[in-house]
Amino acid sequence: MKLTWLRPSDAFPSLNEQTYYDTEVPGLVAASDTISVDQLIRAYQGGIFPWYSEEQPVLWWSPDPRMVLIPSELKISKNLAKKIRQILRDPDWEIRVNTDFINTIMSCANQNRAGQNGTWITHAVLQAYSELHQQGLAHSVETYYQNQCVGGLYCVNLGKMVYGESMFAKVTDASKLALAALCAWCIAQDIGMIDCQQETEHLKSLGGRPIPRHDFLSHLAQNCGKDRIHWDFNKAILKHWG
Incomplete structure (x- = not known):
């Protein structure tokens, strides 16, 4: 065929x-x-x-199979838990949503990754996802320290489905903090799955796991809708992780 x-x-x-x-x-x-x-x-x-x-x-x-992350299954290491407690106390640390989508996606494109040469985030991809963001369907979650963006991620949201795209970090755990905030928000919004697309050791270390494509498509059919969810949260959402 x-x-x-x-x-x-x-x-x-x-x-x-x-x-x-x-x-x-x-x-x-x-x-x-x-x-x-x-x-x-x-x-x-x-x-x-x-x-x-x-x-x-x-x-x-x-x-x-399809790689997914169930938000409640995110692995919070002892070091990350300690970091979460620290940033909840320290006003120099912030979690912001959709403050600078373009910077986030460009930072993801420029992130050095082991075993990868170059990036799949081409100029055409940057333009298309930026338009998707303008339509309220693509979002960025950003970690700030002393008013400087030091990590984050971007994703797509259709109904009760979140599709993770890419992360970046300029300081240790900055992208994981953004992911922890996203997962906590997903739990609060009754979003049961984040699509991670392809299996990697990094995603497995964070709690991601592969599921049969049939199961993924079944979940998608029940949760990928046209309803818009209001994206508005800050680092206080991290209290979910105790």
């Missing part, structure tokens, strides 16, 4: 039907020349996400 090549308005392949898989690139379901906000929304609604390099066409993926 030939890999589906998408035009901007084309529908993504249904993952409930036979889907093309190359044994060398499992999870690849489609490719396109461009990436747009409309495509991104339709992709996330169908359990598909983009991941590619600058010199490649836009590649759309839906791996099986």
Whole structure:
């Protein structure tokens, strides 16, 4: 079966039907020349996400199994718990939401990662997700120390589904603090799953785990809606972790 090549308005392949898989690139379901906000929304609604390099066409993926993080299962190490207690007391530390989305996504793009050369956050990706943010569907959670952004993450939110995209840290545990805040907020909002897309050792260390794609799609069908959730929280949300 030939890999589906998408035009901007084309529908993504249904993952409930036979889907093309190359044994060398499992999870690849489609490719396109461009990436747009409309495509991104339709992709996330169908359990598909983009991941590619600058010199490649836009590649759309839906791996099986799917890596997810159940917010209540976030692993809070002793050191991170100590850090949370510290920043809750120290006014120099802040957690902000959507203060500087562009800086957050650019910092994620520039983060050095072991075993990776370059970044999948291309100029086209930056533009598309920035437009998604302007529509209130992409968000950033940022960690600040003495009014300087030292870490954070960005994600997509559709209904009761949160899709984690990328994190960065300029000081130790800064991205984990943002993730801990996000997970605590998800618990408060009755959001039961954060999509982490692909399995990595780092995600496993934070409590992420792979689940069958069928289970992920079932959860998606029940929780990916059009209702908007108001994104407004600060470091006080970290009290959830005790």
